[in-house]
Amino acid sequence: MSQQRHGSTPGGTGDVPAFPDLPEATIARLPEYLRALHNLGEGGADTISSEGLAAAAGVNSAKLRKDLSHLGSYGTRGVGYDVALLIEQIEYVLGLDQRRAVCLVGVGNLGHALAGYDGFASRGFKIVALFDADPAKVGERIHGLVVRHIDELSEVAVEESIAIGVIATPAGAAQAVADELVAAGVTSILNFAPCVLSVPANVDVRKVDLAIELQILSFHEHRKASLTALPGGRSATGAGTQEAVGS
Amino acid sequence: MSQQRHGSTPGGTGDVPAFPDLPEATIARLPEYLRALHNLGEGGADTISSEGLAAAAGVNSAKLRKDLSHLGSYGTRGVGYDVALLIEQIEYVLGLDQRRAVCLVGVGNLGHALAGYDGFASRGFKIVALFDADPAKVGERIHGLVVRHIDELSEVAVEESIAIGVIATPAGAAQAVADELVAAGVTSILNFAPCVLSVPANVDVRKVDLAIELQILSFHEHRKASLTALPGGRSATGAGTQEAVGS
DNA sequence: AGGCGCTTGTGAAGGCGTGCACAAATCGCG
DNA sequence: CGCGATTTGTGCACGCCTTCACAAGCGCCT
Ligand SMILES: NC(=O)c1ccc[n+]([C@@H]2O[C@H](COP(=O)([O-])OP(=O)(O)OC[C@H]3O[C@@H](n4cnc5c(N)ncnc54)[C@H](O)[C@@H]3O)[C@@H](O)[C@H]2O)c1
Ligand SMILES: NC(=O)c1ccc[n+]([C@@H]2O[C@H](COP(=O)([O-])OP(=O)(O)OC[C@H]3O[C@@H](n4cnc5c(N)ncnc54)[C@H](O)[C@@H]3O)[C@@H](O)[C@H]2O)c1
Numbered sequence: 001m002s003q004q005r006h007g008s009t010p011g012g013t014g015d016v017p018a019f020p021d022l023p024e025a026t027i028a029r030l031p032e033y034l035r036a037l038h039n040l041g042e043g044g045a046d047t048i049s050s051e052g053l054a055a056a057a058g059v060n061s062a063k064l065r066k067d068l069s070h071l072g073s074y075g076t077r078g079v080g081y082d083v084a085l086l087i088e089q090i091e092y093v094l095g096l097d098q099r100r101a102v103c104l105v106g107v108g109n110l111g112h113a114l115a116g117y118d119g120f121a122s123r124g125f126k127i128v129a130l131f132d133a134d135p136a137k138v139g140e141r142i143h144g145l146v147v148r149h150i151d152e153l154s155e156v157a158v159e160e161s162i163a164i165g166v167i168a169t170p171a172g173a174a175q176a177v178a179d180e181l182v183a184a185g186v187t188s189i190l191n192f193a194p195c196v197l198s199v200p201a202n203v204d205v206r207k208v209d210l211a212i213e214l215q216i217l218s219f220h221e222h223r224k225a226s227l228t229a230l231p232g233g234r235s236a237t238g239a240g241t242q243e244a245v246g247s
Numbered sequence: 248m249s250q251q252r253h254g255s256t257p258g259g260t261g262d263v264p265a266f267p268d269l270p271e272a273t274i275a276r277l278p279e280y281l282r283a284l285h286n287l288g289e290g291g292a293d294t295i296s297s298e299g300l301a302a303a304a305g306v307n308s309a310k311l312r313k314d315l316s317h318l319g320s321y322g323t324r325g326v327g328y329d330v331a332l333l334i335e336q337i338e339y340v341l342g343l344d345q346r347r348a349v350c351l352v353g354v355g356n357l358g359h360a361l362a363g364y365d366g367f368a369s370r371g372f373k374i375v376a377l378f379d380a381d382p383a384k385v386g387e388r389i390h391g392l393v394v395r396h397i398d399e400l401s402e403v404a405v406e407e408s409i410a411i412g413v414i415a416t417p418a419g420a421a422q423a424v425a426d427e428l429v430a431a432g433v434t435s436i437l438n439f440a441p442c443v444l445s446v447p448a449n450v451d452v453r454k455v456d457l458a459i460e461l462q463i464l465s466f467h468e469h470r471k472a473s474l475t476a477l478p479g480g481r482s483a484t485g486a487g488t489q490e491a492v493g494s
Numbered sequence: 495a496g497g498c499g500c501t502t503g504t505g506a507a508g509g510c511g512t513g514c515a516c517a518a519a520t521c522g523c524g
Numbered sequence: 525c526g527c528g529a530t531t532t533g534t535g536c537a538c539g540c541c542t543t544c545a546c547a548a549g550c551g552c553c554t
Contacts, residue, residue: 095469
């Protein structure tokens with residue numbers, strides 16, 4: 001525990017990240033580990049074993065170790081992982097050491113909820129601008145931010161160095177909004193509208209579609225129902241196993 | 248086009264679904280195909296090629312064909328897929344031929360938005376009950392539904408045959424709510440709280456965590472930024488390729 | 495009626511991700 | 525100072541998923 005070397009992360013000379021190539025599946029799980037670590041840290045834990053952290057994150061412990069090994073060796077055999085150090089490492093890899101500016105387009109039902117969500121701020125993001133096309137909404141004040149007209153997007157995006165945009169408009173407007181975001185220099189988009197977006201290759205899009213989530217659950221309900229007719233009525237209701245469903 | 252046989256789906260004698268075992272990855276994409284098909288159908292298309300449907304759904308056409316082939320042979324070589332027939336098929340497989348009852352627990356910021364979302368109704372679901380623990384919220388009327396106290400959950404769930412529950416409470420309350428949902432007979436849960444849920448093995452859980460989505464985008468921003476220092480300034484801004492990000 | 499172009503359905507190959515099982519490493523204790 | 529208990533890091537094998545490439549099937553046009 002003597003030297004608390006961070007590998008080559010902060011304080012490095014060249015400070016070149018140059019992640020080899022973290023598996024996509026791994027980076028999708030890092031945020032979950034991070035959340036679990038924060039919980040554990042608040043609980044007063046100094047170190048945590050892979051088994052413990054895996055349980056807190058709802059994954060297999062071997063998978064967790066392999067994931068973390070991709071970042072480097074930040075654990076101590078026989079002891080576990082230093083919680084604070086690991087938090088720092090994951091936050092660095094995810095680029096959360098700097099608070100990232102986010103803009104939100106479409107301040108309707110969903111947009112209102114998102115604008116008022118404090119879970120963003122506590123996890124590395126700051127909503128710095130709200131946009132809408134409806135003149136009736138422009139000027140409205142939400143959680144300390146004034147809704148601006150979508151035409152101002154480009155100007156504000158540059159001014160505030162916004163790299164991430166959230167789309168919460170109806171599906172019909174989403175592609176047009178995406179185009180405007182891209183034109184304004186945004187290179188990452190989180191899309192809540194149920195539609196496919198076309199964007200240049202250097203722009204990342206992630207989509208959240210609640211109806212799809214429900215439909216997947218519906219399928220499993222359908223399947224489960226079709227098996228109810230089986231003998232051996234008692235279902236395999238185990239102890240309290242986490243039912244992990246693909247990312 | 249003469250005989251419109253549905254394989255063995257509706258109107259079958261035994262009517263036993265007995266899906267062999269659709270790959271998990273496939274069923275996660277079926278809802279996307281379904282949405283694309285509805286769009287195309289409204290656009291007046293009678294049939295659609297795998298290429299066209301794949302484009303509309305943002306996937307590779309070979310993947311789409313393989314996915315659909317798991318449901319049976321519902322295409323016509325040289326022509327494509329019958330839009331209406333395929334919609335019917337997918338909806339059957341997903342169990343959407345019956346409108347599924349959903350309850351929502353936690354009518355706060357996010358819960359309000361979800362309760363008022365019409366995208367559920369149009370895609371096979373009906374929110375039949377809202378619950379909250381806050382006495383100040385109980386009794387409130389939202390979009391035609393009255394918020395009920397969480398203690399009534401079990402009673403209402405049985406009465407309305409609710410199999411799917413949505414959790415939109417703070418993370419601290421989510422596990423307790425999940426336990427109550429399970430006790431009330433709910434076997435599928437959509438969880439918006441940023442935490443891991445422990446449930447019996449026969450219960451499916453899907454989680455939506457917005458901060459995680461943003462953190463994944465942040466990683467890609469971080470990585471992109473670390474490559475900016477490269478020569479050849481012009482980024483590989485292709486035509487308009489969809490940037491598919493894992494499901 | 496026959497041929498031609500188009501599209502589906504699928505065999506095969508390759509890549510990715512997962513999980514087991516164990517060697518290597520570290521700590522604490524006698 | 526050495527030993528056993530504990531936990532990490534990883535080699536390996538297996539299975540799933542994706543993608544290519546193509547034969548089989550279908551309709552249309554001549
Ligand atoms: N409400 C929900 O709970 C919910 C859930 C899942 C998905 N969604 C999806 O999220 C999106 C928004 O849902 P909502 O319920 O908030 O809808 P909404 O109609 O309440 O809000 C949409 C907002 O977008 C604005 N808008 C429209 N066109 C615009 C444009 N070109 N530029 C900028 N702003 C524009 C509108 O003025 C409106 O304020 C929809 O695509 C919906 O399918 C909503
Ligand atoms: N608001 C958002 O945009 C947003 C975005 C992503 C995730 N989330 C997550 O969704 C959840 C809800 O967020 P929110 O902003 O709506 O919070 P909120 O505080 O506005 O609402 C939470 C609601 O849950 C109710 N509640 C608390 N304990 C309960 C219990 N035991 N049983 C039933 N109801 C209970 C509260 O009375 C309140 O009405 C949180 O976990 C949050 O992290 C919210």
